[in-house]
Amino acid sequence: MADIAAAAGVSKATVFHHFRSKRLLYESLIGDAVTGFREQIVPLLDAEGEPEAGLRSFAAAHVERLSQLRGTMRLVLREMLEGSPDSVRVLSGGEMARNFALVVDALRRAQARGKVRPDADAGLAAFVLMCTSWFLCQTAAMTRRHPDLAVTATADGYAAELARLLYHGLEPRPGPVTRDQQ
Numbered sequence: 001m002a003d004i005a006a007a008a009g010v011s012k013a014t015v016f017h018h019f020r021s022k023r024l025l026y027e028s029l030i031g032d033a034v035t036g037f038r039e040q041i042v043p044l045l046d047a048e049g050e051p052e053a054g055l056r057s058f059a060a061a062h063v064e065r066l067s068q069l070r071g072t073m074r075l076v077l078r079e080m081l082e083g084s085p086d087s088v089r090v091l092s093g094g095e096m097a098r099n100f101a102l103v104v105d106a107l108r109r110a111q112a113r114g115k116v117r118p119d120a121d122a123g124l125a126a127f128v129l130m131c132t133s134w135f136l137c138q139t140a141a142m143t144r145r146h147p148d149l150a151v152t153a154t155a156d157g158y159a160a161e162l163a164r165l166l167y168h169g170l171e172p173r174p175g176p177v178t179r180d181q182q
Contacts, residue, residue, distance in 0.1 A: 023086070026075070033072045034095040041065060042099060045106035051115045052167040054106075059133060060159035066137040067155075073137065100126060116167075125166060132162060 002012050019025035044057040066073050076096075107122035116122075136143055136152055144152050151161045 029072060030076055030079070031095055033069050033076070034099060037062075037065060038095065038099045038102065042102045042106070045103060051107075051110045052163050054110075055129065055163035055166055056159045058103075058159075059129060059162045060155050062130065062133045063137060063155040063158060066133055067140075070137060073134065077134070077138065100130070103130065129162070129166060 019028060041058060041061045044061055045054045103126040104122045107116060107120075107125055110116040111118050111120065111122065136158060140152075143149050146152075152158045
């Protein structure tokens with residue numbers, strides 16, 4: 001707590017006045033990051049426009065936010081990997097779980113409007129959307145240099161390809177058969 005107080009330019013007593021323990025300070029830090037996610041990023045999926053554009057906007061903003069909060073996101077990842085009762089309470093019973101539900105609900109609303117396949121699993125789509133961005137941000141130094149992952153070199157390039165892949169899938173598009181395909 002002394003190091004935290006020094007970094008913040010306040011006394012240790014001031015830190016303890018606001019946070020009775022390191023754990024409460026830690027939970028507040030994670031909570032602020034998760035709340036900011038909801039306020040900044042989740043509304044991007046709620047546009048009445050085309051879902052692919054919403055997915056692209058969401059993915060680009062998510063990567064940018066994760067990059068800005070890299071240290072905090074490492075703490076969240078540590079909590080997720082630990083899986084202790086405290087971790088479950090912080091991550092599954094609170095804001096993070098609500099944020100995930102908001103992303104799933106946005107995809108379900110797009111399904112109800114006929115903009116997303118009705119048989120697509122909205123929960124898995126949200127999971128893929130969010131987890132790929134997390135992994136990219138945590139491994140960017142290596143990932144962005146890999147020749148088969150050149151699309152990850154920029155947040156916009158990554159977001160556009162991820163949105164296209166999620167929205168359209170891997171299934172070939174119907175069209176004229178070329179000589180090479182015969």
